[in-house]
Amino acid sequence: METPEHAWHYTTAHGLLEIVRRHRIWATSAAYMNDRNEIRExxxxxxxxxxxxxxxLEDWQLKQLAEIGIDSDPTPISVFLLSAALDGDSLTLWRSYGAGGEAEYAIDFDPIVSMWPVVQNEAEQHPEPPPGYYEDAREEVETGHFAQLYDPDAASVLASGWGKVEYLGDTSRVVEDELQEIIDGLKKPHEDSFYVMFSDYQQGLDPTVFFKQPGFSDENEVRSTWRVEPWWRFVLYRVGRFGIAPYVEVSAKRGTQPLHLWRGITQDEVGLLPIRSVRIGPTRGEDDAEVTLRALLDAHGYGHVEILRSSTPYR
Incomplete structure (x- = not known):
């Protein structure tokens, strides 16, 4: 997957203020996006x-594809998604974010710099485990003797990095190409063993998280996605348009110490977000607005961030 050159995240004045002050941005469950077919498509x-x-295909290939989960139903609720755009001065997106009358901005994140979910609860075990929480992680291997299959409290993160959304038109070959890449990554197992090796899935999320219905193509979207386990360590909740929406906070790691990518980052490890520039939306380009934004960025460690103005004559 090719890394895009830009990841412009459109937001309101309130959103920008919280992002800059707290050095975090929200990635919301894909089940609560405007596209009701998100991930499923x-x-x-x-x-x-x-x-x-x-x-x-041969039987061993079909078996491995089933093991990967190609035949299973998607689970949008478990994918946390941060949307941005290649275009940093899009009339379509200014209209979307300016509809409420609040000033709008576009933040240019550096797509090369990784962002990871922030751990919200660092307890050793689930503080309020629901019924069966630990029992499900054990299997009775013989009468009265159980084996631990996995640790349900161990932190685990899968991240995609920034990627360009592919809009699935009737003549699009991107799906066939993606399937061929997955098939090419399969390795035939020995007769006495079974293992799965696959190129895209081994490093991160199901690549189909970057496929979308062509009706949204004017957004020119790029996105970054994450899966986290267990939820109690990472997931927060807010009221959204479609009910109570789960989300995770993501940030960049402070310092240069090695990062255990599969564990997320702790509160103490949260660093500056990889912001390259901020564009003030149309009709919001007065000198006072730029002076205020400069002061805000300087006060929170973003003195290097460039301020731009929209050239779109929209009001």
Whole structure:
């Protein structure tokens, strides 16, 4: 997956203030996005492509594809998504974020710099484990003797990095190309063992999180996505348009110490966000607005960040 040159995140004045002051930005569950088919669209397209290819594949390939989860239903609620755009002065997005009458801004994040979910609870064990929480992680191997299958309290993060959204038109080959890349990454196991090796999935999330319905193509979206386990360590909740929405806070790591990527970052490790510039939205380009924004950025460690103005004559 090619890293995009820009990741412009459009937000309101309130959103910008919280991002700069707290050095964090929200990634919301994909189940609560404006696109009600978020994540499902891409997975369904891959499954349709697989059905066409199925007669040409060997049994071991089909078995490994099933193990990967190609045939399973997607789970949008478990994918946390941060949206941005390649275009930093988009009339479509200014209209979307300026609808409430609040000043709007676009933040240019450096796509090369990784951001990771912030750990919200550093307790050793779940503070209020629900019924069956630990029992589900154990298996009875013989009468009265149990084996621990996994640690349900161990922190685990999968991250995609920034990637460009692919809009799935009727003639798009991106789905077939993605499926072929997955198939090419499979390795035939020995007769006495079974293992799965696959290029995209081994490093992060299901790549179909970057597929979207073509009706949203005017947004020219780029996105970064995460999965986190267990939820009680990472996930927060807020009231949104579609009910109570789960989200995670993401940030960049402070300092140069090695990062255990699979664990997220602690509160003490939160550093400055990789912000390159901030653009003031249309009709908000008065000199006073720029002076105030400069003072805000300087006060919170972002003195290097460039301030730009929109050239869109929208009001």
């Amino acid at each position: 891409g997975r369904d397209a891959i499954r349709r492509a697989l059905e066409k290819r199925r007669p040409q």
